[in-house]
Amino acid sequence: MKKGKGIIITIISIIVIIGIIFGIHTLTGNSAKSSNATITVGSQGSDYDIWNHIATSKQAKELGLKIKTKQITDGVQLNNATAQGSVDVNAFQSYSYLEAYNKEHKNSQLVALGTTYLEPLGIYSDKYKRISKIPNGATVAIANNPANTARGLLLLQSAGLIKLKKNFGALGNTNDIASNPKHLKFKEIDDTTGPRVLHTVDVVLISNTVALEGHLNVLKDSIFHEKIDISTRSNINVLATAKKNKDNKNYKKLVKLYHEPAIQKYIKDKYDGTKVEVQKPLSYLK
Template identity: 60%
Template sequence: MNKKRVWGGLAVGLALTLVLAGCGGKSSDDAGKIVIGSQGSDAQIWKHIAQSQAAKDAKLNIEVKEINGGVELNNATKDGEVDVNAFQSWAYLDSYNKDSKADLAAVATTYLEPMGIYSEKVKDIKNVPDGAVVALADNPANTARGLSLLQAAGLIKLKDGFNLGTGSESDVVDNPKHLKFKLIDDTTGPRVIQDVDLVLIGNTVAMEGGLNVLKDSLFHEEISVDTKHNINVLVTTSDKQNDTGILKLGELYHNKDTQNYIEKEFGGTKVPVEKPISYLEE
């Protein structure tokens, strides 16, 4: 037998194996670990889940990496720095994908965290003064979300077909109280509450500022068809959206132990939503 042919065949076989392995990509299962990017109260929840018996039973090795900023978290997911992120609403994800020409995918719903209207100057939503200054988040998804909430509170009217992900102040068609809108960094809401008449704050930021949306807001979101785009989701890259380990994360979030922990820690301000992603796409 020709030894050169034998060694040549082995070399070709080894090279082919390496190429095929490379084509398969690195999934979280291959790595033996799922890295979740998160921030604030969401990071706290996922640290609890990572240490839970349910995670051990599911044979999931979860690492939580804290990254501040929504765009930064999505960029880290897109670039492979983390496998999954947990912080954003469906509308925020949609806005990011369009603005960044990205293809991140939602794999599970988690909760609706109500946005609230807060004030230290106004005691009743029905008594908002004429010309009141209203602070809205400056990112498109939360600007639109805030405007939708102002409409639900009866303070403004938005045009028909208002885009729930990218709508802006220019879409206000009736403003009977002549509200004046001021765009702010959405993480600064609690700090500007004294400087404006009304401020719209997402619940994660509100809690970090010592506010409880159910007790301290003048008006807040409720779960409905009109607010389903504000449901929070777990997000990964499109090539990992069918990863078995990643899909198990949604089950871990909604198990009894996790929900008891969330209720105890956050007093009902994170309303659990267990729906298929198709519900959000309708």
């Protein structure tokens, strides 16, 4: 009887050991698979071109990152794809755009992984060379999406053209203008049409991604543009991912990769310094 119990105990012990060994193999196998997995980075416009370069760079290989790029030209669709998992990380939006998206999509929350750059929003005019020359009653073309509308109004305030209400937020609009001494008129336009309407209105606010595509350099061609300071911190661009992936170590490596000196030199040379590097902790944005 004792011999039978001994055999049973031995068999159970063998099964337990096999289970432990199999479990360790599974965990290490999954870990290796996870660390070697290809990261899909979704982007658009000039950022898509940048990440195509980064994906094949020596620096990406040195960090052990396998990157696949995917272009989705609509910002909301790109964020949706990131929240749903067909895109792992996206690289196209400012922190304020991310916040606006999260407020409007309660079930598709995204988080920032790290900062990348400030791409200054600019005020452009074919008619006037200085802000002080903009006349009373001038028509200002401004983006019609919530994040960029608010950003444009804040820039107009920085330029001294309007004053906004004290509680002005990320989804603020022209109804939140407290003072408009020049009686400016506002015309909402699609973000991408800025360079095309430049000849038809007095003033246009154009994001730098769109400006570059229209052969405009915000540092040289705008009559006023954003600077890196506390008032523009929410306009800094970020790498973003689904909230559940906020602690993914490989995704966080993309932030380090973006700021590699060789990568930054490529970006600065290609875009004439208009994508101003910002390497700040996420706490700076809040």
